[in-house]
Amino acid sequence: MAQRKRNLAKRVGHRSSAGPVGQGIGAPLHSVETVGEPPTVAHDPSSVWGRRRVLLLNSTYEPLTALPMRRAIVMLLCGKADVVHDDPNGPIIHSAMRTVAVPSVIRLRSYVRVPYRARVPMTRAALMHRDRFRCAYCGSKADTVDHVVPRSRGGEHTWENCVACCSTCNHRKADRLLSELGWALRRAPMPPKGQHWRLLSTVKELDPAWVRYLGEGAA
Template sequence: MTHRSHSKTHQVTHLHGPDSSDPEAEHAPRTWARRRVLLLNATYEPLSAVTIRRAVVLMLRGRADLVHADESGEALRSAATAVPVPTVIRLRQYVRVPYRASVPLTRAGLMRRDRFRCGYCGRPATTIDHVVPRSRGGAHTWENCVASCASCNHRKADRLLSELGWTLRTRPAAPKGRHWGLLAAVEDIDPAWIRYMGAGAA
């Protein structure tokens, strides 16, 4: 038993990331260093986003199973094993996670909440705007921030909606659901994650 555990650990140390100087890592695209893997609880509830290396360690140690692999078919290789590049993995044992009622406000989360559309005109959004400008006492909260196109953001500047005669397309509110904590934290969501993220991830 001890020998088997040592063997797996040895294999992990030879599964190099794309920024490694080892020649065995040359096949891996450098973008893998920035990519994340969705970690699911045993109940398929999303828990967090981990690095590819961490995901491989969990699989090799028997703590998680591969749910989805990268569509490229690439694998991380060592002298003894080859592991498909994971995009989604699932823990074998359930872990209890305390529920967080509030979701941290981030650019990524707000853009997804507003479906990447301007809260004023509905065109594609590229910026974040405070409905009540911070210079006029507006808070940096889900209820006072909306996605905005550059044109509306520039035209609105530090004025109130009542001064412009504008109205919001929808009333901004804090998103609800466990998966929103993950959506707010991760910039790039892999399409394979969507089915586990609830309706709010679309």
Template sequence: MHGDTGGAVLHSATTALSVPSVIRLRRYIRVPYRRRVPLTRAALMRRDGHHCAYCGKRAETIDHVIPRSRGGAHVWENVVASCKPCNHRKADRLLDELGWKLNVTPAVPRGLHWRLINGEHHGDPQWAPYMARMAA
């Protein structure tokens, strides 16, 4: 579908074929299961856009909205990206105790692209237009 002039070439005895960097799937057979996307640090940062859920600055850590020490679970709906100062200030307290509010509502990421690329951007910039269509 998308040829890469600088990409790999397959050779046979009589023919040389360039390997496309993007191919289009014409038929897809849906797998009948609904497994949740695994909660990893990289996927969480991608979901939150590497922004702190409390102040909006660049996030370096993850934080449990309801601390695990107070019965909070390690699930998508309870974990957000956080900057180090906010994470340290919040510690093991609840948002109500600090008078804070979340800038985003934590949720499970949805969409096939989270499973296909494991929540990470593919390294090839030629994929960008195709991945944007898939995410929509």
């Protein structure tokens, strides 16, 4: 028992002698402040840490991905990226030694080669962006995805057979073909092309500052 107490005392003494946390660039980020909101603990999963994204560009200004806020800040502090667009209304990060305003767009200092992939993977987010969040049948605001040729009738889950759709048209169409309803598509569904569509397939809402880097499909 005496030996166990001595070992415990050594461990506690080792921890307490480590000094205060949060010195220099490697210091942990303690809190986040947003305009008009109280400070938020950084590890709170429901905080802005889990929602906020920062657009990462290659050194050639190609869009690469939407980074979590924490990762973007670390890249800036480590000198791997530079700020392209500040966000005056964005969150402010506080650590023990410094304060950093979270930007909306950052750019790598060194070029990263991205493997070429001919076909963009289809996701709900990318499909909604392709169809500009409008129903392919009536043009109203879309809130779901429809298979032009229903899957129950042999339709495939592909760019060419999927369209953004409103709930009303989706329910009216059900598992019928367009020829049976006398309907027509507003435009032929096609797979999008371009590196920026890989990013659009992962995000639902776009920061307005991103649009100039994402091409025509983001408009």
